[in-house]
Amino acid sequence: MRRLLVALVLCFSLAGCEGDFNQSIFVQPNSRPLVVNKERPIVNIPEALRQENWKGNQREGSCVHATMIGLLRWQGRYNKANKWRRTYANGEWPTGLATKFDREGVRYAYTDKGDVKFIEWACRTRRGCGITIMGGAHMVTLVHLDTNWACLLDNNNVSKYKWIPRGMLIAEWKASHGWAVTPIYTPAAPLPQ
Amino acid sequence: MKRLLLALCVLCMVFAATTCFADKVNGVLAEERVINLPDDQGKWYISVVGDTKSAQYQTILKWFGQDPALRKLKNQVRFCPVTLNSTVYKTRYSMNVEGLPTVRFQNSQGVVIYEAAGKNLPFTAGGLYGALANNMAKAQSRPILPWRRNHAPPGPCPGPCPQPDSDPDPDPGVAPDPEPQPIDNGEEPEFEPAQSSLPPLWLMLTMLVASVGGGAFVEWRATYAKK
Numbered sequence: 001m002r003r004l005l006v007a008l009v010l011c012f013s014l015a016g017c018e019g020d021f022n023q024s025i026f027v028q029p030n031s032r033p034l035v036v037n038k039e040r041p042i043v044n045i046p047e048a049l050r051q052e053n054w055k056g057n058q059r060e061g062s063c064v065h066a067t068m069i070g071l072l073r074w075q076g077r078y079n080k081a082n083k084w085r086r087t088y089a090n091g092e093w094p095t096g097l098a099t100k101f102d103r104e105g106v107r108y109a110y111t112d113k114g115d116v117k118f119i120e121w122a123c124r125t126r127r128g129c130g131i132t133i134m135g136g137a138h139m140v141t142l143v144h145l146d147t148n149w150a151c152l153l154d155n156n157n158v159s160k161y162k163w164i165p166r167g168m169l170i171a172e173w174k175a176s177h178g179w180a181v182t183p184i185y186t187p188a189a190p191l192p193q
Numbered sequence: 194m195k196r197l198l199l200a201l202c203v204l205c206m207v208f209a210a211t212t213c214f215a216d217k218v219n220g221v222l223a224e225e226r227v228i229n230l231p232d233d234q235g236k237w238y239i240s241v242v243g244d245t246k247s248a249q250y251q252t253i254l255k256w257f258g259q260d261p262a263l264r265k266l267k268n269q270v271r272f273c274p275v276t277l278n279s280t281v282y283k284t285r286y287s288m289n290v291e292g293l294p295t296v297r298f299q300n301s302q303g304v305v306i307y308e309a310a311g312k313n314l315p316f317t318a319g320g321l322y323g324a325l326a327n328n329m330a331k332a333q334s335r336p337i338l339p340w341r342r343n344h345a346p347p348g349p350c351p352g353p354c355p356q357p358d359s360d361p362d363p364d365p366g367v368a369p370d371p372e373p374q375p376i377d378n379g380e381e382p383e384f385e386p387a388q389s390s391l392p393p394l395w396l397m398l399t400m401l402v403a404s405v406g407g408g409a410f411v412e413w414r415a416t417y418a419k420k
Contacts, residue, residue, distance in 0.1 A: 039303065046280065046281060046284035046285055047284070048280045048283070048284050049280055049281060049284070073280075073281075076273065076274075076281075076370065076371060077370045078279065078280075078370060079369060079370045080370055098226060101226075102226075107227060107373060107376070108226060108227065109226060109227040109230055110226070118230070121230050121232070124234045125231070125232075125233055125234045126234070184227050184230075184376065185373055185374070186271045186272065186371075186373075186374055187271070188273060188281055188285060189238040189240045189271070189273045189275075189297070189299060189303075190238065190299060190303030191289065191303060192289050192297070192299065192303065192304075192305045192308075193302065193303040193304050193305070
């Protein structure tokens, strides 16, 4: 009976540790070394670095800016990201964002023609990118793309990743103006393997 | 002639104006949109993790900025300085470094090729470069043992997992953003051959032959020349 109770307690204590999508990140500073077999998604932005969407002064969502802020943090540009959060908000278009990037001296690349090679490159190089969905009404972060699967981080719910079939993602993206954009800096180093 | 001079002046003014506008936008140096995307997924990683207040950490960063060999290497890899007070350290690296400061060298897949921390770090820039070069050479000459085999496996999470910070600190007091690295297609870094402190082999052989020959000649003369 005692063993059964101990087993039950252990089960409950471990239940909350199930990470999403093979994540093995436990924030326990100075605890035992963290190891991973293979980091998934490739662009594994820590939860504390993700930026939630917010409403700007024009009562518009700031999904594009939230996405860029998360990517800037992932690529080590914390001060730039924080300045972006304080400076920009509301809806955004490719040309408007390009103008702002130029103004702030941010190195970036984008496509607005649904070029799949762009999003493949962004994920292959571990930078990730923002992509439009929902007919162009929303931008989310593409954090993984392989031959079968894509993974999204939605700034309306940054607590978890969302995995969808690759074909479905590409079709959705292309039907949403095919805009993808990313800053070009150095992504965080992989977890040790 | 006057018209020609006038046309030249106008051309110069237009050129000057274009240059000014191309260089500065609203007083900030503008970087152009990157057209040729860097195919740099094969680049390796060097992470330097430490406390900004630590003299040893600052010294190591200085080595990568001032030592010619390390500076060249820095531009061939993805160089990631990580500070102790940054969120990325707390959430990604605090649980897998064994001391501070740490220098970690990983291949493009994340496999650790070399790692040293604290007192185990080399004392000089040359020593660090040599250690990185040697470990890369070793890694290329034999199958790489995964980092995990040399370390204790992670235990179960002892308690409830921490919740995400829904509103990250907008100004966590992190160090200034590092200088952007060059955009290029990169693969594995190339190390320069180690410079030996010994003279070249041919010189040593020549000296050996000359010494033996000279000695033999002196002995021969001492023995037979008087006769």
